Amino acid sequence: MPSTFSGDETAPFFGFLGAAAALVFSCMGAAYGTAKSGVGVASMGVMRPELVMKSIVPVVMAGVLGIYGLIIAVIISTGINPKAKSYYLFDGYAHLSSGLACGLAGLSAGMAIGIVGDAGVRHHSFVFKIGMLGITSMETDLIALISCTQT
Amino acid sequence: MSSAFIGDETAPFFGFLGAAAALVFSCMGAAYGTAKSGVGVASMGVMRPELVMKSIVPVVMAGVLGIYGLIIAVIISTGINPKAKSYYLFDGYAHLSSGLACGLAGLSAGMAIGIVGDAGVRYFSHIFFYIISLIDLNKIFHFSFHINFYVLVFKFFYEDDRVYLYD
Numbered sequence: 266m267p268s269t270f271s272g273d274e275t276a277p278f279f280g281f282l283g284a285a286a287a288l289v290f291s292c293m294g295a296a297y298g299t300a301k302s303g304v305g306v307a308s309m310g311v312m313r314p315e316l317v318m319k320s321i322v323p324v325v326m327a328g329v330l331g332i333y334g335l336i337i338a339v340i341i342s343t344g345i346n347p348k349a350k351s352y353y354l355f356d357g358y359a360h361l362s363s364g365l366a367c368g369l370a371g372l373s374a375g376m377a378i379g380i381v382g383d384a385g386v387r388h389h390s391f392v393f394k395i396g397m398l399g400i401t402s403m404e405t406d407l408i409a410l411i412s413c414t415q416t
Numbered sequence: 417m418s419s420a421f422i423g424d425e426t427a428p429f430f431g432f433l434g435a436a437a438a439l440v441f442s443c444m445g446a447a448y449g450t451a452k453s454g455v456g457v458a459s460m461g462v463m464r465p466e467l468v469m470k471s472i473v474p475v476v477m478a479g480v481l482g483i484y485g486l487i488i489a490v491i492i493s494t495g496i497n498p499k500a501k502s503y504y505l506f507d508g509y510a511h512l513s514s515g516l517a518c519g520l521a522g523l524s525a526g527m528a529i530g531i532v533g534d535a536g537v538r539y540f541s542h543i544f545f546y547i548i549s550l551i552d553l554n555k556i557f558h559f560s561f562h563i564n565f566y567v568l569v570f571k572f573f574y575e576d577d578r579v580y581l582y583d
Contacts, residue, residue, distance in 0.1 A: 289517055300532050303536070307538075
């Protein structure tokens with residue numbers, strides 16, 4: 266019965282842990298960014314309610330980080346199929362590293378978006394800084410994709 | 417007697433740990449969100465008691481996170497049945513990662529709901545237009561958690577196809 270598996274049996278542990286790490290840590294970053302910049306929007310909305318809709322930009326950018334983690338998690342988990350393609354420890358380690366890279370980079374990007382978004386919204390100068398943070402998180406996402414497809 | 421089991425013997429350890437993780441961590445997130453936004457509602461209700469019922473929205477949204485964890489835990493634990501369907505280490509690892517992903521995502525969503533709900537409800541006592549942006553923020557958390565839930569369901573359906581392929 267184990268002959269239907271081609272590859273190492275414990276390798277999917279690392280692979281699925283990479284998928285979970287990509288999802289979990291980028292979600293933590295998205296949550297931190299949304300929360301911290303949301304508090305900034307709340308405190309600013311008391312005095313200038315007409316600027317609330319413009320200040321939603323950091324909140325939306327932080328939510329997009331969660332989508333990045335989702336994409337990487339789906340790519341990793343559809344790549345683990347020991348019946349169709351042999352899955353060795355090498356593939357498991359590669360998936361783990363790409364998932365950790367995407368997830369922890371998303372976590373740090375989300376924290377940065379939260380801190381800068383909070384300060385920027387309170388000073389009405391948020392647009393360009395948030396765009397640059399979103400681009401750096403996309404670059405780390407591309408690096409994770411490349412290491413994922415090394416298998 | 418051990419021939420009644422099909423698959424690896426230690427695999428259900430990881431599977432049931434995933435079910436427990438889904439339930440426990442999403443419940444922690446729901447508790448934090450309910451507590452923190454509830455304190456905000458309480459402190460606001462002193463000055464404006466008529467706005468308390470409108471400010472219940474973050475508390476309800478945080479409670480729903482616990483329901484999501486429960487659904488995932490039930491799906492995982494009914495999927496572990498080594499007598500009827502073979503359960504290898506592969507399935508155990510998949511269930512563990514699904515449960516951890518759902519639970520920890522729910523934990524972070526609940527903490528975010530708590531922090532923003534607390535701040536929003538307190539500032540809601542000052543201005544009335546604010547309820548629109550509060551509900552928008554809650555919808556964003558809700559939406560990101562829904563995305564996590566959908567990817568887990570997708571993973572379960574996909575892995576069921578792969579498990580049937582083993583026979």
